[in-house]
Amino acid sequence: MRFCIIGALIFSLVTGVLGEVVSGPIVNPSNGHSYYLLTRGQSWTASQAEAELLGGHLVTINDAAENAWVADTFGQFNNLYWIGLNDVAMPDTFVWSSGDLSDYRNWYPGQPENASAGSNYVALLTDQTRQWIAFPNTLGGAWGIAEVVPEPSGLAMAFSAMALAALRRRRSR
Numbered sequence: 001m002r003f004c005i006i007g008a009l010i011f012s013l014v015t016g017v018l019g020e021v022v023s024g025p026i027v028n029p030s031n032g033h034s035y036y037l038l039t040r041g042q043s044w045t046a047s048q049a050e051a052e053l054l055g056g057h058l059v060t061i062n063d064a065a066e067n068a069w070v071a072d073t074f075g076q077f078n079n080l081y082w083i084g085l086n087d088v089a090m091p092d093t094f095v096w097s098s099g100d101l102s103d104y105r106n107w108y109p110g111q112p113e114n115a116s117a118g119s120n121y122v123a124l125l126t127d128q129t130r131q132w133i134a135f136p137n138t139l140g141g142a143w144g145i146a147e148v149v150p151e152p153s154g155l156a157m158a159f160s161a162m163a164l165a166a167l168r169r170r171r172s173r
Contacts, residue, residue, distance in 0.1 A: 021054070025148065028069055035059065037074050038082075038144030043137045044121035047082045047144025048097055056148035057098040058084035067106055067130055070145060075126025080142040083132070085122035087112070094122065098147070108133045 024036030038050050044058070051058050061067045061083060074081055084097035094112065096102060106124075108131035113119060119134040123142050135142070 021050075022143070024146070026073060028066070028073075030065065030069065032150070034148040035070070035073065036146040036148070038146055040079075040143045041140050042142075042144060044082050044086065044123075044135075044139070044142075044144075045137055047142075047146075048084070050144060051084075051097075051146035051148075054146050054148055056146050057096070058082050059145040059147040060084050060096045060098045060100040060102055061104060061106070061124075062100070062102040063104050064106070067104075067124070071124060071126045071130040074143070074145055075124075075130075079126055080123040080133075080135075080139065081126060082142050082144040083122050083124050084147075085132070086120050087134075088120045091120075098149075106131050 020039045022037040022039065025034035026036075027034055034056075036051075036054055036056075038047050042050070048058050059070060061070060070081070070083075085094050086097060087094045089095065092112070094105075108125065108129065111132060112122070112134040118136040121137050121139070122132050122134055123139065124130065124132055124145075
């Protein structure tokens, strides 16, 4: 698995397919997990692929405390943030992309609303409500939040650091 991640990072650097990591890693002191803010404007699936290249998934929110921490840490712009919840495999059965079995949900009133075809992907709204809304994959204004558990070590960490440095150099051009 590590070699696949390392290979994907190297491939991404060479081909430029990896989106930008805007910030991170930021460690949540209550669970020790590392979080990354990903490029704004990507689809849910592109954000999930980027999170996997970092060795994780879009964030799994296990309880109200983690929901508040994620919103406080990344929500300075009162915006939408892709989280790992989706119902792609089975409509109206939302699961976490990480495979975690957490049943914590914080739906916005009237959600999840799958009446419009393709609202299978969940975003956290970081206004005062901090609630979740189901959207189509192509929602243009959302940021992604990746969660890496546990943090990569050794060689994988070195390649992650190299990948982040290369992305920051490319971004500053």
